[in-house]
Amino acid sequence: MGIAAPRPPVRLIIAAFMEKTMYLGCIADDFTGATDLANNLVRAGMKVVQTIGIPSSPLPAGADAVVVALKSRTIPAQEAVSQSLAAASWLKAQGASQLYFKYCSTFDSTDAGNIGPVTEALMDFLATDFTIACPAFPDNGRTLFKGHLFVGDVLLSDSGMKNHPLTPMTDANLVRVLQRQSARKVGLIDYATVAAGTEAIQARIAQLKQDGVGIAIVDAISNADLIKMGRAFAALPLVTAGSGVAIGLPQNWNIAANPESALLPSASGAKAVVSGSCSTASNAQVADFIARGWPAMAIDPLQVAGGVDMVARALDWARPRLGATPVLIYATAEPSAVKAVQAKLGVQEAGELIEKTLSAIALGLVQGGVRQLLVAGGETSGACVQALDIKTMQIGPQIDPGVPWCFAHSLAADSGVHIALKSGNFGTVDFFSKAFAQSS
């Protein structure tokens, strides 16, 4: 006969039945952005669940934050609004006390949206007359000064983002950029105010509200700025930002950083990279992978458009090569090549065709035994995660700022899959090899 387990004290039994409220409900406009935000929240000590779309089944209890990943960055603004509102009502119904709309640290959008329209729809939904907008992420070189966004040492408009295939960013003045997308007046909380601290930021918010400003861009150049502003935003029903602002919010619920919070099961199985990002960083990372002599295959969009079955061709190429060394399948190309493809196929059409091709390849790779998959590119990641039918993701250790390894269950794999979704712009030049060295 076994030994009876000791009975837990009564107060523990009661605690187990008490519903814990979710503090932060997050809506991310793409999937790499969602893991980036979840990564920063986990590193700041929160228990986070990341879902792909609005979950259809109940989530495990006890999360401090839930990040709902949408693929709404480049879809028509009205569709982005309706998907974001559906996510917002679900998060509020789960008890979220504050909502966080996460967009790109390079403010990826066009004059048609979607940052402005989604922000304003969420403000209407929450019946709030004020929110902030701050894509600053100093750990990744995104800083804001006098409303101007810098990427590393250059203005946004001088960075590689001016050549983005879907959302070229040619104006670094975010007050101007957001005003073009918004009906509400857009203002600025400038660096002098942020440097003066939490009370100064709160006083400036009160002043801006009196002046009829609905959304304020906020300057920040360091993590210390993000901590100060986090305290000042405690009472806002809605925060809109990149992932950086997230590091300053957990303190409002007395949550402190916890290095234990990002543990995953150990990784095994074949390794692959699928890259559809055409950013400067991804181009350099692909070149680095090839320079190592590792197996890589390029996908030519024009051949796909011409009817060649590149999915079958890529999977046939990859099959005998899968193993301890990662394989890379990529559509990543330099701006001139991207423009030539877009001129022939159309911007959206080219993007969708390549996403469909790469996501079918990702699915085939996992069905063929890949269990450590790295995807480069936000839209590309969205397509791949959807093809793999992943519903939730567990956040693990950070590879580089903004990119953690994650663990997910996919119908395509009997066991789970380790997956990393790399934002186009993120990661050092040796990111692909670094990621697999860390997972092994």
Ligand SMILES: Nc1ncnc2c1ncn2[C@@H]1O[C@H](COP(=O)(O)OP(=O)(O)O)[C@@H](O)[C@H]1O
């Ligand atoms: N060679 C190419 N020509 C044209 N478009 C491309 C090419 N390769 C990829 N794309 C498309 O460019 C877009 C890149 O976006 P995304 O995956 O979000 O990358 P990033 O994270 O760099 O923004 C995708 O829609 C992708 O399908």
Ligand SMILES: O=C(O)[C@@H](O)C(=O)COP(=O)(O)O
């Ligand atoms: O904030 C960021 O820069 C990223 O989290 C992000 O949103 C990535 O988007 P992509 O560059 O499209 O991957």
